[in-house]
Amino acid sequence: MTGLIDLDFLKDFEENLDPKKGISKYEMNILGxxxxxxxxxxxxxxxxxxxxxxxxxxxxxxxxxxxFHEYESLLKxxxxxxxxxxxxxxxxxxxxxxxxxxxxxxxxxxxxKVIHKIxxxxxxxxxxxxxxxxxxxWDFNEKSxxxxxxxxxxGQISNFALKNGxxxxxxxxxxxxxxxxxxxxxxEVFLRAAPPIMRTIVKRLFLQEILDxxxxxxxxxxxxxxxxxxxxxKDAIPMxxxxxxxxxxxxxxxxxxxxxxxxxxxxxxxxxxxxLNLRKLHRFTAKIFGMRYEYFLPEKIER
Ligand SMILES: Nc1ncnc2c1ncn2[C@@H]1O[C@H](COP(=O)(O)OP(=O)(O)O)[C@@H](O)[C@H]1O
Ligand SMILES: [Mg+2]
Numbered sequence: 511m512t513g514l515i516d517l518d519f520l521k522d523f524e525e526n527l528d529p530k531k532g533i534s535k536y537e538m539n540i541l542g543x544x545x546x547x548x549x550x551x552x553x554x555x556x557x558x559x560x561x562x563x564x565x566x567x568x569x570x571x572x573x574x575x576x577x578f579h580e581y582e583s584l585l586k587x588x589x590x591x592x593x594x595x596x597x598x599x600x601x602x603x604x605x606x607x608x609x610x611x612x613x614x615x616x617x618x619x620x621x622x623k624v625i626h627k628i629x630x631x632x633x634x635x636x637x638x639x640x641x642x643x644x645x646x647x648w649d650f651n652e653k654s655x656x657x658x659x660x661x662x663x664x665g666q667i668s669n670f671a672l673k674n675g676x677x678x679x680x681x682x683x684x685x686x687x688x689x690x691x692x693x694x695x696x697x698e699v700f701l702r703a704a705p706p707i708m709r710t711i712v713k714r715l716f717l718q719e720i721l722d723x724x725x726x727x728x729x730x731x732x733x734x735x736x737x738x739x740x741x742x743x744k745d746a747i748p749m750x751x752x753x754x755x756x757x758x759x760x761x762x763x764x765x766x767x768x769x770x771x772x773x774x775x776x777x778x779x780x781x782x783x784x785x786l787n788l789r790k791l792h793r794f795t796a797k798i799f800g801m802r803y804e805y806f807l808p809e810k811i812e813r
């Protein structure tokens with residue numbers, strides 16, 4: 511704990527929040543949306559990015575926080591640089607709401623912004639730096655033969671930021687730790703964010719696959735490259751593909767093709783927009799039937 515969280519403030523914040531309508535008594539400056547979280551800053555807590563993840567059972571949330579701290583220390587042990595952080599929860603009815611706080615990074619320095627104002631050569635260089643961070647994770651995981659502990663990482667460009675010349679990785683709110691091959695994260699929390707009709711499908715077909723891919727070096731790089739379609743830098747993909755393949759060949763990893771990335775992106779975009787649309791439908795029915803709805807949803811994600 512680094513004391514970034516003011517628990518009294520969070521309690522007051524939660525008491526005065528209506529996620530269904532997206533209304534708070536505090537002015538929320540939304541920094542980003544995740545699959546299950548919303549990231550924002552309020553004037554009362556300036557300099558801090560708050561990530562709100564609802565719908566925990568009270569008995570689950572402390573284990574999740576422990577895993578979060580463990581994940582961050584494993585990433586640091588692997589050699590990655592992270593922003594300062596803290597975590598706490600607030601009880602609300604029979605649920606717990608998790609808050610992860612981080613030092614707020616300059617939005618301009620988050621890498622999916624950076625890539626729109628640099629030259630091709632600089633983009634290559636930044637991309638190589640990211641690959642090197644990912645490589646640290648894989649070097650760390652090599653040792654799991656002895657330790658049994660592996661970490662996963664979401665290498666997308668929007669998860670890294672520059673600060674004083676350092677490249678920081680900040681998407682740590684989904685702690686991906688595998689011990690003796692078993693995912694330590696309580697995936698139920700993610701399932702709960704999905705609309706009921708989708709839960710069984712997601713659970714059966716995707717969940718294991720979605721989690722596993724963060725532990726596979728090649729797939730993490732495919733995901734990073736494919737995400738550049740969404741970030742509107744598709745033009746840079748062929749150039750970066752060469753950089754990636756040269757890098758990966760050192761590890762004896764099979765070359766990635768443009769076609770593969772395109773296909774991956776299309777499938778991924780389909781799954782996530784289906785997911786978002788079903789969640790909106792779920793929110794709509796919750797409104798009609800006067801039920802609580804705990805999540806903040808983005809209106810539209812540009813693809
Ligand atoms: N500490 C931070 N400072 C500034 N912006 C942030 C911070 N953390 C997250 N964001 C913004 O919110 C977005 C989503 O946050 P992230 O931690 O990547 O969560 P997710 O798991 O939802 O992708 C980021 O891409 C970034 O734009
Ligand atoms: Mg992210």
